[in-house]
Amino acid sequence: MSEELQTEEQILEAAKQIFQEQGFAGARMQEIADEADINKSMLHYYFRSKDKLFQKVFQDSIRQFFPEILKVLNADLALVPKIEKLVETYYDMFKKHPHLPRFVIHEMNQHPERFKEFVKNTGIEIPELFVKQIRAEMESSTMRKIDPREFIINTIGLSVFPLIARPMIETVFEMNDDQYQHFLEQRKKELPKFIINAVKK
Amino acid sequence: MSEELQTEEQILEAAKQIFQEQGFAGARMQEIADEADINKSMLHYYFRSKDKLFQKVFQDSIRQFFPEILKVLNADLALVPKIEKLVETYYDMFKKHPHLPRFVIHEMNQHPERFKEFVKNTGIEIPELFVKQIRAEMESSTMRKIDPREFIINTIGLSVFPLIARPMIETVFEMNDDQYQHFLEQRKKELPKFIINAVKK
DNA sequence: GTCTATATAACGATAGAC
DNA sequence: GTCTATCGTTATATAGAC
Known part of the structure; x- marks a missing residue:
């Protein structure tokens, strides 16, 4: 529970970096997960889809x-x-x-x-x-x-x-x-x- | 044989349009083929790979x-x-x-x-x-x-x-x-x- | 050279155990 | 909330008939 905000923040920070670097089409969910140092499925748990995260x-x-x-x-x-x-x-x-x-x-x-x-x-x-x-x-x-x-x-x-x-x-x-x-x-x-x-x- | 140059030119023209519009990552080989009005496999016949065409x-x-x-x-x-x-x-x-x-x-x-x-x-x-x-x-x-x-x-x-x-x-x-x-x-x-x-x- | 069919891999997304 | 395993799709690329 106390980790919620931290994880979400970590994801957003990583997504920002990858998306800004590679653009939407060039970015990979796996790469964002790696950058955030979390499991790929967590991206979908917090933001549902690549498009919503973007x-x-x-x-x-x-x-x-x-x-x-x-x-x-x-x-x-x-x-x-x-x-x-x-x-x-x-x-x-x-x-x-x-x-x-x-x-x-x-x-x-x-x-x-x-x-x-x-x-x-x-x-x-x-x-x-x-x-x-x-x-x-x-x-x-x-x-x-x-x-x-x-x-x-x-x-x-x-x-x-x-x-x-x-x-x-x-x-x-x-x-x-x-x-x-x-x-x-x-x-x-x-x-x-x-x-x-x-x-x- | 006489069609060689024409087809290649058609492909390049279509690829130019799609790539310039969507970028490398956003472009789809199928879309380029559609735009050039030819079969998708012709792209590979003429240019081997997406990367080479790009x-x-x-x-x-x-x-x-x-x-x-x-x-x-x-x-x-x-x-x-x-x-x-x-x-x-x-x-x-x-x-x-x-x-x-x-x-x-x-x-x-x-x-x-x-x-x-x-x-x-x-x-x-x-x-x-x-x-x-x-x-x-x-x-x-x-x-x-x-x-x-x-x-x-x-x-x-x-x-x-x-x-x-x-x-x-x-x-x-x-x-x-x-x-x-x-x-x-x-x-x-x-x-x-x-x-x-x-x-x- | 051109087509259809298909192999192969990658990707986004979800199910289900914990 | 977090993980593993896997589904379903879509993408690039190739094989093989014509």
Whole structure:
């Protein structure tokens, strides 16, 4: 009885790792069980089916991915420090969960409708405050005219892309793992400048 | 005999579609056979195994994805029209092959070493000419100092991200498919400005 | 080269003892 | 709640007739 929560937590932790690494289709229930160091039948005892276990993991992953970003977007910060904070948040998240962004991107494209349902259920909303902030900056003439949606997508895209494109970057620019990590560190400082400059008047 | 090439081509075309849509793990040989409108055993007759068929498709996809971009990067064009051309190339590619970018990203992360091998075999190289061009622009003081690798990654990332993040964009900004397509059209014009502005002095 | 039939293995899921 | 054993399906792959 006291083991209930622990086992369930162990399973979820293992499932998260395997699913995020391999995706739904690539993951094996046996592998999840091995990772959680429990018997395979326990997975079904706690979550009934692979699909149900996956949906739990996927929903948790969305909850992990979006709100943290939206929180920063809607925070009470000036534009420049907000961009800096946003970029930093992404890179921290990536350090803890290297497969999270690619996992979400892959799976949400496999079942777009289901994904939209999930997002609605988690109560994620348009970053209204940030949109207002951008509009205000544009009116006070420090920022050139740009669709706020473009600005948000560009900022997130610039943060995420080098993380999901790692093998490509390492290959094209002939980096090893250390050099890639060093490149990311440099980028953390450089990227906010790039973004701010892009919308300066 | 005269049917050999045609059948092989049919298989590859079908395999490309299914693999790019579902990934290696999610794809089924039966589904590829159905799509190609041939018998399932023909897949093995022509390509021996699922893995061999996949590797052919993956390599072809890389050949489809990279050289076209690198060709533009190394073309004899001034910076601004080059960026415009690059963005346009990406969006055209996406119209013809909507799943290509996400497919390459997902699969190259599943087997990074194999991916690096493939890239080397296809003879893809660092876009040296473009790097030189950026360096020249920086020295002639029209462009602020920036690591050319950052500039390249940013440009490609900004082009690719809204394509692979479509369900997210449609959800967060409450767009339907038409509105998304319209958004992309607008973006095709806006993005080069964003990029150029970002590196202006 | 193309088909049908089948081998072989893997996987998700369940039954039943403890 | 946890285990072993096993069922039922589905997947890749092959054998063999035509």
